[in-house]
Amino acid sequence: MPKNESNSKTNDENDIQKKELHEDFLEAKELLDSHINETSEDELSGVDITEHLKTLKKHDEDEYTSYLEKLDAESLADAAIEMPEHMLKDVLENVPKEKLVEAMEELESDDQVELLEYIDDIDEVKAREIFDELDDDDKEDILKLSNYDEDEAGAYMQIELFKANLDETVKEAVDRLRSLRHTGELESVYQLFAVDKKGVLKYSIPLADLIIYNFSLTIDEVVRSAKEDEFRPKFAQDSEHIDDVVTKFEKFDLSVLPVVDSRGVLVGRITTDDIHDIIQERATEQIYNLAGVDDEAEEEDTLFKAGKARAIWLLLNLFTALIASFIIGFFDKTIETIVALAILMPIVSGMSGNAGTQALTVTVRRLALGEIEFNDKKGVLKKEIGIVLVNGLVFACLLGIVAYIWFDIAMLGVVIACAMFISIMFAGFLGTVIPLTLKKLNIDPAVGSSVLLTALTDIIGFFSFLGLATWILL
Amino acid sequence: MPKNESNSKTNDENDIQKKELHEDFLEAKELLDSHINETSEDELSGVDITEHLKTLKKHDEDEYTSYLEKLDAESLADAAIEMPEHMLKDVLENVPKEKLVEAMEELESDDQVELLEYIDDIDEVKAREIFDELDDDDKEDILKLSNYDEDEAGAYMQIELFKANLDETVKEAVDRLRSLRHTGELESVYQLFAVDKKGVLKYSIPLADLIIYNFSLTIDEVVRSAKEDEFRPKFAQDSEHIDDVVTKFEKFDLSVLPVVDSRGVLVGRITTDDIHDIIQERATEQIYNLAGVDDEAEEEDTLFKAGKARAIWLLLNLFTALIASFIIGFFDKTIETIVALAILMPIVSGMSGNAGTQALTVTVRRLALGEIEFNDKKGVLKKEIGIVLVNGLVFACLLGIVAYIWFDIAMLGVVIACAMFISIMFAGFLGTVIPLTLKKLNIDPAVGSSVLLTALTDIIGFFSFLGLATWILL
Structure with a gap:
């Protein structure tokens, strides 16, 4: 009876498929659990968390919502940026506003702007509510960044950075870094940016150089004891086209670039991970456009x-x-x-x-x-x-x-x-x-x-x- | 006489074009001069130098050759990697072997391998001669790196890095960094990699964290005084596919990733600028392949x-x-x-x-x-x-x-x-x-x-x- 045989085969296949799907579900749950309880060997990135949440959503809406609530504010923030629209909608509907505000505050300024604009696309009122609850520094930073055009370097920078005045000692600067690090306000620090009294960017000193000097020297003394031009900074104008900034990163193998305004005042920095994203986006754009796809x-x-x-x-x-x-x-x-x-x-x-x-x-x-x-x-x-x-x-x-x-x-x-x-x-x-x-x-x-x-x-x-x-x- | 008029117009156009070309030539010369005499405001990258040399070559072969000879070893090395084949051939023919060896020694291990393989494509004998003149450390590094397949993470790493044993003090590590920096042997240092006695990678400490600790502590004490897992290292296996490494950089916004062998021993590191190049190359490959272009x-x-x-x-x-x-x-x-x-x-x-x-x-x-x-x-x-x-x-x-x-x-x-x-x-x-x-x-x-x-x-x-x-x- 060939018909029967093929039927049972299809059933088997269906069973196997169901089992596979169920295994996916259990695996996603397990990985999220160990991430939440901090027992996992490997940290999950925002992309990973989003993927696992997506798997949960496919199988069990309730479990999915419960995990949205269970995630800590930082993980939620990292994931939210990576989510497709329908998932971010779920977040906005299921997570209490206080936690959304807390999540927002975990992000660096450039990511705050990105997420807030994303939320604004879905729910203007909610975006406004969250913005109103942020502390004043965050608000100010967000307003500053959203003033830039989407092609301007300024739109891609983050405001948080490590800087010092020329007459400060290395020790004073390092002490400030210590407190910034302890409050978790600053990540990926590779350079100390030295500014004059008006805030104009003068030098950029890699931490690998700063760490080898005597901490009682002032920044000015450090610079003067080095080779001439050793710490002359490369920088981007805030109004510069972001594509030109990408070119600078590629030509000079940079990991970070300070951004200055028209008077030369240091206003932010662009880090290498943002450049990666831009390169990928540009490439996708080109490939798609050549094929008549948006x-x-x-x-x-x-x-x-x-x-x-x-x-x-x-x-x-x-x-x-x-x-x-x-x-x-x-x-x-x-x-x-x-x-x-x-x-x-x-x-x-x-x-x-x-x-x-x-x-x-x-x-x-x-x-x-x-x-x-x-x-x-x-x-x-x-x-x-x-x-x-x-x-x-x-x-x-x-x-x-x-x-x-x-x-x-x-x-x-x-x-x-x-x-x-x-x-x-x-x-x-x-x-x-x-x-x-x-x-x-x-x-x-x-x-x-x-x-x-x-x-x-x-x-x-x-x-x-x-x-x-x-x-x-x- | 319309015919005459149009003739003179064409002549004018030719003149303008000639003038423009000549201006290019003078500009390229000037920029190279100020780079060589270190009087320029903006540093030239390897790509820039190559472009200017190309302009010289178009106009005046002799000037071009004289500039190949005038460039310092480091600039020559940076430019050589970026050159098209015909220009690298000119370099091999016009620059004395001693300077080529010197240039090669200015490069980091991954770039040394790249340039040497490039030279080998053009002139096997010359490549062998240059290799023989390198010092033993460089030779050993090059041999190690060339053993990897072109898709393996190991092929993209550089061997130079900043590491310390767990029982060393921060001060000892920093002293070593100081001498490495003074000899110019190590660039783009963002992390200290901590290894045990067998050389197995244990922790990865950002310099931004290292700098805020008391320098008399040992690395082990630093790690134990931090939050659990604070310095747990992300890493790549040397045999891992380079595409997976790129994914890690993107997921976790990394600037550097240590590379370990099958026993977990730290063998090198991959930096973000190499990842940029890979992303661009992959995108080009896809776009071209879709159009039937190699x-x-x-x-x-x-x-x-x-x-x-x-x-x-x-x-x-x-x-x-x-x-x-x-x-x-x-x-x-x-x-x-x-x-x-x-x-x-x-x-x-x-x-x-x-x-x-x-x-x-x-x-x-x-x-x-x-x-x-x-x-x-x-x-x-x-x-x-x-x-x-x-x-x-x-x-x-x-x-x-x-x-x-x-x-x-x-x-x-x-x-x-x-x-x-x-x-x-x-x-x-x-x-x-x-x-x-x-x-x-x-x-x-x-x-x-x-x-x-x-x-x-x-x-x-x-x-x-x-x-x-x-x-x-x-």
Whole structure:
């Protein structure tokens, strides 16, 4: 009875799957328990906690809510930043306001702003309530940071940092660090920033250097006893574009960078972990944009926004595809006479589209990595043209021969070879020039360039192939 | 005389361009000069120096060579790592061996290995000669590091670090740090790693904590006076995959991670700047692979390798396009009868190719970012199917109406709508399943998945459209 057998098999599979799911649930619970009771060997990160909570939610809403309440304020804060919207909603509904305020106070200023803005998206009233309960220092910091544009370095900095006046002794500074560390107010300290009486940033002294000096010296004496320029600080302007800050981190292998305002006054610092996030986000943005996908919409939990953003690109694509079809339409008589043309058409457009995408992708990415300077543009174009020149010739000949053998019409081979060469050459040229031009116009070269490229290569491909065929073969 | 006018205009433009080029040259020279004489305000990074040298090379080979010789050993070393192959060749030819050895000794162990392997690619004999001249410690370190696979954490670590035994006092450790700093042997120190007598890593103490303790305490006493687990170290195994190390840095916002061998003995450390490079490289790799471009070949200075790598993907694409053409070939009689089919064909394949690429790109990137776990696969597929279901319906109707209006054949509208819906659904399904399957088979889901996807969506698109047309319209 094969039917029965397959049925029991499916049942078994279902059982196994259920068991696996249940094991997930137990494992997540266990890990969260040992985190809460601080018995675990490995600390859980905010991402981990969020993942385990998600597993709980899938199986048992009540357990999930109880764990939201059980988490300590710091873990809750770390997790909240990483949560998808629906989970943060659960937090806002189930966790008492006092604990939310406490959690917020555990975060550093940049993360406070991020979380508060995130809460504000979901529940404005709640965000306002939480903000009102924060202590005045936190409020002031948050207001300061939210004044920056999202592309400005200032929006990414944290206000907490370790600084000292030039006339303070090392000991005084270290004593202050001790109390900052004991209250847990300051993490990831790698540098002491030395400022003058007006708060202007003068020097940046790595702790690895500070620790080897005599603690009774003043900061000024430390600086003067070192090599000239030893402690000259690298810094970012608060109004500087964050992408330029990322470049500085990469060029100089930094772990932290002080941020100053227009008068040179030290106002905050940016740490390396924020830079990691920015690099990843930028890369995701580029990859998605090249494929006609919106990175922010994809991160939403609902299908609607992601689907809608994709539909817009598909609509644009439909529009350009219709233009290409109109081009084909001009040659309907030719196609009726030589149906081989309809059979070979997609190869010409597909190959040139591909060659163009190769050039486009390399150019977009190299622009993003800062590998192409203004002066370098000619060199880039030369390289890309060189590549498509050779590849165009190779594949033109190859396809010409294939078409000749397949349909046994010599001139058809010639026509498709010429069309292929022309369209691959154009594709390589356009794949390079489109992003370079968009960049020059200050438009993100990853957005829309694929659609534009495909539209143009299709049009050129079909036109040259069918046009040459009409001219030569008819 | 318009002709003359335009001629003089071109001359002017040429002059301006020449002037601009010359200004570049002078600027590069000036910046290098002030770097060499240490009179500049801003330090030049290895990348900067390489860029300026490149500018010199473009204009004046002799000046360029003289600057290669003028640079101090450290700057030369920093720049050499960043140079394209042809420039490193110039360095090897023009800089005396003693200075090359000196430059090599300025680098930290991980960079030494990188540069030496790079030199070895160009000139094996020279690489061997330089290696032989290094002091024994450096040689030993290099041999140790080159034993690791390129994906292992060990290959990315540097051996230089700041460590202390548990029974040492803070003062003893700091004294050692002082001499390490004075000889310039150790940079970017953020942590003291505490080891037992066998060298096994026990604790990791941030300098920001170490500096606030009484220097006469032993490390053991420092640890015991802190909160339990305060200094429990996060670490990487030397044999661990480097991608897992990157994940650790991101989850825990680290700036440095100690590396231990299988017995737990501390063998090196990985710093955040190496992680930046890896993140960028991985992103480039994904973007390029999705477009059928090889990231390593593109970095070469010659066109040949990049062009060849791209040609391989184009060849594969030609092959799959031919299969699609064969499918069309089955329906030659249908096309001859209804030439509108040939006109509309590219829209079906283009749209479904696009919808598939959207799903593919999101899945590939989310896999790379670790956002998709094994258990999550069903959820991902559900989401992607949901999106193409709605978008498929929308665009099927839309195109159906357009086709009906254009050609005034009602059933043609029905045929293309059905074909469009079928092929977009398949595209979304395949765009998700292909990378998930490749990942499960331990194949990089970014490599080749685009070609495979386009081939399948083309075949399904053409087959459903022309098949339905033959069945319904003839």
